[in-house]
Amino acid sequence: MGAGFIGCIIMESLAARDPQLTVVEMGDRMVPRMLDAVAGAMLRRWCEARGVRVLTGRRVVAIAAAGEALRVQLDDGQTLEVDALLNATGVRPNIAFLDGSGVAVDAGVLVDASMQTSVAGIYAAGDVAEAVEFGTGLRVVNAIQPDAVEQARIAALNMAGQPAVLPGTFVFNVLDTLGLISASFGQWQGVAGGETAQLLDETRFRYLRLAFAGDRLVGANCIGHTEHIGVLRGLIQGRVRLGEWKDRLLASPLQLGEAYLARGLAMAH
Numbered sequence: 001m002g003a004g005f006i007g008c009i010i011m012e013s014l015a016a017r018d019p020q021l022t023v024v025e026m027g028d029r030m031v032p033r034m035l036d037a038v039a040g041a042m043l044r045r046w047c048e049a050r051g052v053r054v055l056t057g058r059r060v061v062a063i064a065a066a067g068e069a070l071r072v073q074l075d076d077g078q079t080l081e082v083d084a085l086l087n088a089t090g091v092r093p094n095i096a097f098l099d100g101s102g103v104a105v106d107a108g109v110l111v112d113a114s115m116q117t118s119v120a121g122i123y124a125a126g127d128v129a130e131a132v133e134f135g136t137g138l139r140v141v142n143a144i145q146p147d148a149v150e151q152a153r154i155a156a157l158n159m160a161g162q163p164a165v166l167p168g169t170f171v172f173n174v175l176d177t178l179g180l181i182s183a184s185f186g187q188w189q190g191v192a193g194g195e196t197a198q199l200l201d202e203t204r205f206r207y208l209r210l211a212f213a214g215d216r217l218v219g220a221n222c223i224g225h226t227e228h229i230g231v232l233r234g235l236i237q238g239r240v241r242l243g244e245w246k247d248r249l250l251a252s253p254l255q256l257g258e259a260y261l262a263r264g265l266a267m268a269h
């Protein structure tokens with residue numbers, strides 16, 4: 001239940017045991033919070049070619065015992081009889097205990113750039129915190145390990161009396177689904193008024209989509225292009241001004257490495 005990041009990781013280890021697998025996802029595609037429609041469809045095709053049945057746009061509404069098996073009812077009226085059901089529908093901060101404490105919460109515990117909550121002297125970091133996002137300035141819960149570590153470091157410095165700020169929580173994910181690597185960075189959906197470049201090779205399961213705002217790369221989705229993952233992160237997180245390299249990337253997205261050498265490293269020095 002759930003074709004998100006965790007569902008796909010679990011699918012990888014289950015598939016090694018060669019069971020009959022069905023994945024049910026309520027979104028209109030696989031990994032909808034990380035991949036656009038083209039990438040989600042490509043991942044689906046990859047999984048189906050490896051014998052996984054993928055049901056999207058459907059929600060599990062009831063689970064009942066049926067002898068040794070489980071009967072799983074979907075919202076389209078379909079019923080699946082299964083040996084085991086794995087729940088991979090995501091994590092949510094457990095913050096109800098803060099009711100009435102004065103610590104402001106939304107989806108998570110709201111923190112400022114120093115990781116301090118609305119109550120002076122109380123800090124939050126990691127999966128429970130809702131911190132300002134690097135690209136948009138909006139607050140998000142970004143439940144990934146590197147962010148948890150960095151948020152905790154900033155919180156600890158401030159708690160120890162050494163002022164430090166988080167430049168913004170950075171949304172990125174790299175996922176291995178049955179051997180196909182996909183990745184998303186920053187504002188991968190694109191931004192209003194921005195431009196995008198796309199490279200698609202359906203036969204070889206390779207996809208790259210770059211999203212620009214002005215002459216900066218602000219987000220990306222990719223499948224199969226593992227050689228560019230570090231460069232994509234560097235260009236986006238470094239807020240690198242691409243100048244004339246933006247047009248070159250629009251025409252030829254695979255020139256990312258050259259763009260980084262020409263502009264990213266130039267900015268760093």
Ligand SMILES: Cc1cc2nc3c(=O)[nH]c(=O)nc-3n(C[C@H](O)[C@H](O)[C@H](O)COP(=O)(O)OP(=O)(O)OC[C@H]3O[C@@H](n4cnc5c(N)ncnc54)[C@H](O)[C@@H]3O)c2cc1C
Pocket residue numbers: 006009125126127128142143144145146148
């Ligand atoms: C299956 C899975 C795979 C993942 N894979 C990746 C990955 O590939 N890459 C990546 O970047 N991230 C991944 N993540 C996310 C990553 O694990 C989290 O972002 C990270 O662990 C967050 O760290 P944290 O310290 O905020 O929370 P946690 O690691 O969840 O630690 C919180 C701890 O607090 C304890 N706790 C909770 N309530 C209380 C309480 N009231 N009193 C005392 N202790 C309490 C919990 O038991 C837990 O040990 C994955 C997560 C899961 C579940």
